[in-house]
Amino acid sequence: MPFLELDALSKHYGPVKAVDDVSLSVEQGEFISLLGPSGCGKTTTLQMIAGFVDATAGRIRLQGRDITHAPANSRGLGIVFQSYALFPHMTVADNVAFGLEMQKVERAERARRVEQALALVHLDAHAGRYPRELSGGQRQRVALARAIVIRPPLLLLDEPLSNLDAKLREAMQFELRTIQQQVGTTTIMVTHDQAEAFSVSDRVVVMQSGRITQIDTPYEVYEHPASEFISRFVGKTNLLPPATDGGPQRHVRPEKLMLKPAGQGRADATIVDRFFLGSQWLYHLESPLGPMVVVQVNDGSPAHPPGTAVALDWDDAILRTLPEGGR
Amino acid sequence: MSDTASPRTRSAAWLTLPSLLLFAVMLLTPLSLTLMLSFNEYDAARGATGGFTLSHYAAIVSDGYYLEIFLRTLRIGLITTLLCVVIGVPEAYILSRMAAPWRSVFLMIVLTPLLVSVVVRTFGWSMLLGIEGPVNMLFQAIGIGKTRMLYTEGAVITALVHVMLPFMVIPVWTALQKLDPQVEQAALSFGASRLTAIVRVVLPQIMPGILSGGLIVFGLAASSFAIPGLLGGRRLKMVATTVYDQYLHELNWPMGAAIAVILLIANLIVMLTCHRVVERQYRRRLG
Numbered sequence: 001m002p003f004l005e006l007d008a009l010s011k012h013y014g015p016v017k018a019v020d021d022v023s024l025s026v027e028q029g030e031f032i033s034l035l036g037p038s039g040c041g042k043t044t045t046l047q048m049i050a051g052f053v054d055a056t057a058g059r060i061r062l063q064g065r066d067i068t069h070a071p072a073n074s075r076g077l078g079i080v081f082q083s084y085a086l087f088p089h090m091t092v093a094d095n096v097a098f099g100l101e102m103q104k105v106e107r108a109e110r111a112r113r114v115e116q117a118l119a120l121v122h123l124d125a126h127a128g129r130y131p132r133e134l135s136g137g138q139r140q141r142v143a144l145a146r147a148i149v150i151r152p153p154l155l156l157l158d159e160p161l162s163n164l165d166a167k168l169r170e171a172m173q174f175e176l177r178t179i180q181q182q183v184g185t186t187t188i189m190v191t192h193d194q195a196e197a198f199s200v201s202d203r204v205v206v207m208q209s210g211r212i213t214q215i216d217t218p219y220e221v222y223e224h225p226a227s228e229f230i231s232r233f234v235g236k237t238n239l240l241p242p243a244t245d246g247g248p249q250r251h252v253r254p255e256k257l258m259l260k261p262a263g264q265g266r267a268d269a270t271i272v273d274r275f276f277l278g279s280q281w282l283y284h285l286e287s288p289l290g291p292m293v294v295v296q297v298n299d300g301s302p303a304h305p306p307g308t309a310v311a312l313d314w315d316d317a318i319l320r321t322l323p324e325g326g327r
Numbered sequence: 328m329s330d331t332a333s334p335r336t337r338s339a340a341w342l343t344l345p346s347l348l349l350f351a352v353m354l355l356t357p358l359s360l361t362l363m364l365s366f367n368e369y370d371a372a373r374g375a376t377g378g379f380t381l382s383h384y385a386a387i388v389s390d391g392y393y394l395e396i397f398l399r400t401l402r403i404g405l406i407t408t409l410l411c412v413v414i415g416v417p418e419a420y421i422l423s424r425m426a427a428p429w430r431s432v433f434l435m436i437v438l439t440p441l442l443v444s445v446v447v448r449t450f451g452w453s454m455l456l457g458i459e460g461p462v463n464m465l466f467q468a469i470g471i472g473k474t475r476m477l478y479t480e481g482a483v484i485t486a487l488v489h490v491m492l493p494f495m496v497i498p499v500w501t502a503l504q505k506l507d508p509q510v511e512q513a514a515l516s517f518g519a520s521r522l523t524a525i526v527r528v529v530l531p532q533i534m535p536g537i538l539s540g541g542l543i544v545f546g547l548a549a550s551s552f553a554i555p556g557l558l559g560g561r562r563l564k565m566v567a568t569t570v571y572d573q574y575l576h577e578l579n580w581p582m583g584a585a586i587a588v589i590l591l592i593a594n595l596i597v598m599l600t601c602h603r604v605v606e607r608q609y610r611r612r613l614g
């Protein structure tokens with residue numbers, strides 16, 4: 001029996017199909033990411049699981065129990081809202097303690113766990129502040145602490161790390177992953193950052209205008225996207241002409257293309273522009289096959305300046321074709 | 328505020344000039360005239376005779392008759408405020424939860440008392456509560472028997488609550504509008520019951536609204552004139568009706584002025600105290 005089961009779940013606002021026929025099975029202890037462009041229905045899906053949006057059709061089952069229309073305060077989930085929804089009249093510590101208080105955890109234990117949760121999100125020094133005295137990222141971490149402190153069976157996170165700097169974000173991703181692995185908390189995280197979805201989740205659920213278009217491991221989503229849209233949403237891609245006339249178009253990710261000296265590859269190309277990404281160089285090229293992007297590891301050697309004539313080379317084994325009918 | 332006012336705040340200061348002028352002419356002038364009048368000597372035969380005396384204030388403070396009127400006014404003001412809070416806050420909360428078309432319909436209904444002249448409305452109440460009025464007929468029908476309701480504090484308070492309710496509902500409603508509904512949802516998601524969510528999360532956030540509503544209601548109720556005048560009758564006097572009597576029946580203007588000044592000071596003390604509380608309690612948290 002799956003831990004959480006969404007069965008043909010839909011939410012329509014008049015003619016707007018915010019969520020349309022979404023089905024998903026989540027196993028106990030799994031870390032799932034909902035990934036998709038803005039407005040595709042991620043928050044709405046999460047809010048239906050949380051019990052704040054009433055489903056138009058379909059069922060939600062948690063541990064076998066039908067909770068589709070159960071009141072929100074009977075579900076016992078830990079939620080991080082996209083807008084944080086902190087209690088503005090309570091200090092950071094009181095915010096985090098609120099859920100424990102509702103669970104009637106006794107005072108000393110409560111204080112200990114609040115302290116622990118605040119330390120986890122690096123906010124122990126701010127326990128006495130009010131939310132309006134915090135920065136956006138600090139508020140977001142309070143929201144995160146408030147949700148994990150109650151050790152819920154299911155964590156629902158709506159873009160919980162969107163306001164953090166890269167370093168802090170990575171640290172928090174690591175903490176979320178650790179909690180999930182040590183406590184076995186089932187986690188559903190909404191994000192529109194594909195790198196975040198890939199780095200922490202067991203499975204990625206890609207959504208597009210209210211529908212699920214792919215459910216797979218991060219590796220599969222990146223390497224075998226179900227459609228050109230997904231392919232472009234989770235990374236950059238190059239189109240290559242079909243191998244045979246009338247055959248399917250082939251795709252190749254920019255890091256799998258090799259740059260060779262002019263004349264030594266399978267296609268000539270000229271460097272149009274280059275972007276420094278730190279660990280990598282991103283090149284835009286012009287070639288008879290059309291515009292191309294190539295990513296090369298920054299190995300310390302000087303980058304090719306724009307205007308350089310080069311050649312593109314690739315290994316046929318890493319070319320991908322998209323499934324028929326993939327949009 | 329800093330000492331170095333930016334050009335922006337300085338031009339804003341100029342913009343307040345017209346309202347300042349209006350305030351000075353329409354409010355400060357009569358107020359200072361009243362204050363001066365309250366120190367005038369009074370002679371039963373000749374009225375206010377100028378000069379300077381504290382005798383009116385002394386009379387008010389020492390005479391149990393006035394003390395009773397002030398206490399009654401305070402009591403009626405407080406009970407009215409309390410009832411307005413008890414009725415108005417849930418009313419505003421329910422209003423804010425209504426679906427789109429109904430919300431504005433019911434908000435209009437809440438505001439209707441303001442559209443009818445206070446005199447007309449009060450006559451309505453005196454007919455309703457009169458000894459031959461519909462309420463008494465109902466009482467008789469269910470076997471309670473005729474009850475004298477007119478000219479009681481109960482009648483005055485009932486009518487005051489009716490008029491003042493919009494002044495409670497509007498600030499609370501405004502405060503509720505500013506709330507993020509997700510904050511209340513967050514409370515629910517942590518297992519709070521609806522009641523707990525309201526008491527622990529909604530009420531503290533709209534407390535400034537409730538307090539300012541309470542201040543308006545108390546100020547208006549404590550200085551109300553038409554309602555106690557018409558529903559309280561000759562014996563159940565409140566401060567404002569006493570001032571009126573002193574001016575127009577006793578013709579003791581200085582005494583009337585002195586009572587008015589004390590009412591003003593009492594009201595000011597209540598308001599400033601509440602304001603301090605709000606400042607201290609909520610400024611840091613709710614901004």
Ligand SMILES: Nc1ncnc2c1ncn2[C@@H]1O[C@H](COP(=O)(O)OP(=O)(O)OP(=O)(O)O)[C@@H](O)[C@H]1O
Pocket residue numbers: 013016017018019036037038039040041042043044045082192
């Ligand atoms: N209360 C509502 N009434 C009408 N339409 C709504 C309502 N709430 C959401 N929608 C619509 O439903 C769609 C999905 O919204 P949702 O908030 O789930 O998007 P999202 O995937 O979370 O986007 P984002 O990444 O920007 O947060 C949007 O097109 C939105 O306009």
Ligand SMILES: [Mg+2]
Pocket residue numbers: 042043044082158
């Ligand atoms: Mg969203």
